[in-house]
Amino acid sequence: MSELTGPVYGHxxxxxxxxxxxxxxxxxxxxxxxxxxxxVLDEDGRGVANTLVxxxxxxxxxxxxxxxxxxxxxxxxxxxxxxxxLTDAQGHYRFVTIKPGAYPWxxxxxxxxxxxxHFSVFGHSFLSxxxxxxxxxxxxxxxxxxxxxxxxxxxxxxxxxxxxxxENTRPDWALAYRFDIVLRGxxxxxxxxx
Amino acid sequence: xxxxxxSQTVGPYFKYGLTPNGEYAWNDAFGNDLVTPDxxxxxIRIEGQVFDGDGQAVADAMLEIWQADGQGRFGDPQxxxxxxxxxxxxxxxxxxxxxxxxxxxxxxxxxxxxRVASHRRRTLSLPSMPxx
Numbered sequence: 001m002s003e004l005t006g007p008v009y010g011h012x013x014x015x016x017x018x019x020x021x022x023x024x025x026x027x028x029x030x031x032x033x034x035x036x037x038x039x040v041l042d043e044d045g046r047g048v049a050n051t052l053v054x055x056x057x058x059x060x061x062x063x064x065x066x067x068x069x070x071x072x073x074x075x076x077x078x079x080x081x082x083x084x085x086l087t088d089a090q091g092h093y094r095f096v097t098i099k100p101g102a103y104p105w106x107x108x109x110x111x112x113x114x115x116x117x118h119f120s121v122f123g124h125s126f127l128s129x130x131x132x133x134x135x136x137x138x139x140x141x142x143x144x145x146x147x148x149x150x151x152x153x154x155x156x157x158x159x160x161x162x163x164x165x166x167e168n169t170r171p172d173w174a175l176a177y178r179f180d181i182v183l184r185g186x187x188x189x190x191x192x193x194x
Numbered sequence: 195x196x197x198x199x200x201s202q203t204v205g206p207y208f209k210y211g212l213t214p215n216g217e218y219a220w221n222d223a224f225g226n227d228l229v230t231p232d233x234x235x236x237x238i239r240i241e242g243q244v245f246d247g248d249g250q251a252v253a254d255a256m257l258e259i260w261q262a263d264g265q266g267r268f269g270d271p272q273x274x275x276x277x278x279x280x281x282x283x284x285x286x287x288x289x290x291x292x293x294x295x296x297x298x299x300x301x302x303x304x305x306x307x308x309r310v311a312s313h314r315r316r317t318l319s320l321p322s323m324p325x326x
Contacts, residue, residue, distance in 0.1 A: 013223035024219070043198065052223070056211025065218060066207035082211035082220040118205060120212060126260055133202040151200040159199050182199045 014052070019085035021097040029079035031060025031098035035168060035176040036134070039091045040121055043186050047091020048128075053181075054120040055095060055134075056082045062103030062115075071103050096174065102141060114141035114148060121181055128183040135161045136177065204256070213256055228261070235264025 017023055022033060036055075040048040058064045058081065061073035065080055081100075085093045100115045116133040123129060135148065139161075142148055151157040159182070168176035210218035229237060244255040 013221075015221075054212060054223070056208060064207040064210075066210050067217075068206055080210065080219045082214070082218070084223060118202075118208065118211070120204075120208075126258075129258075130199060130201050131204045132199055133205075147203060150202070156197060156200045159197055160202065180199075182197060184198050 019095045021083045025078040027078045029076050029098050033174040034099050037094035038179040040087050041182045049089045051087050052122050053085045053093045057117040058100040060098050062101030114139040123183040128185045134179045
């Protein structure tokens with residue numbers, strides 16, 4: 001049973017507006033407002049319902065609110081950069097946020113991270129737990145980024161790249177990107193087996 | 195059939211999003227105390243240190259644990275019960291140098307730490323590359 005069970009976190013932990021990173025402060029954050037949504041799926045492509053999706057990211061200038069980040073780009077008093085959502089019965093999640101900026105990170109000469117959003121997802125079993133990064137399509141920095149390229153298989157690597165989603169764009173308000181997350185494991189009903 | 199999404203480094207900046215602990219304008223979904231008023235069993239405290247491959251203490255490693263309650267039941271809807279998974283970041287502020295601690299109730303029948311093969315113990319995320 002211990003391998004089949006997963007974390008339980010109390011749904012009170014996710015508040016109604018935790019999935020909108022543009023309304024967490026008194027004013028609106030600076031930057032390009034975007035909708036990031038998708039499905040959390042198991043290996044058979046079935047939606048993983050009611051699972052916790054957390055994200056964190058830099059602001060539009062490529063600056064994290066984390067105290068260790070010393071990149072000389074401005075912080076945005078109206079943007080923390082953290083969000084949280086539960087998937088619905090079909091495994092769908094949705095965030096509203098600001099498109100993060102690229103930033104230099106000193107790994108090698110003129111090293112810049114492509115714009116990305118960090119994701120943490122649990123799924124129904126602890127073995128399905130994943131921490132990953134979502135990228136944006138056609139980023140010119142992909143070629144130069146050792147973290148993106150640490151996934152050697154190109155097909156697998158491209159699964160970390162969201163797709164531009166004009167259908168879910170909200171006209172006159174925000175562009176949309178779709179990012180599906182496929183977890184390890186098949187979401188079959190577990191058998192009691194101690 | 196769908197390919198699995200690859201994992202990526204958690205990076206050095208996860209704290210404000212995953213374990214803000216009152217230091218950022220964000221709330222914690224988890225804590226380090228698994229004991230709820232309705233549980234039965236002996237209260238225990240688990241503490242230790244996290245080291246990197248060079249033997250240096252890691253000050254901001256995030257640990258996630260899960261376990262059955264004192265009756266051997268999991269909080270997961272697939273079982274029934276009380277016990278919740280929590281997470282905690284080791285911090286020199288909370289405890290002596292880089293110590294992490296959980297308060298918990300020992301399970302009567304949960305052997306999970308030894309049953310899960312080492313390569314599947316995906317419960318520890320570390321900033322494997324600086325600046326990621």
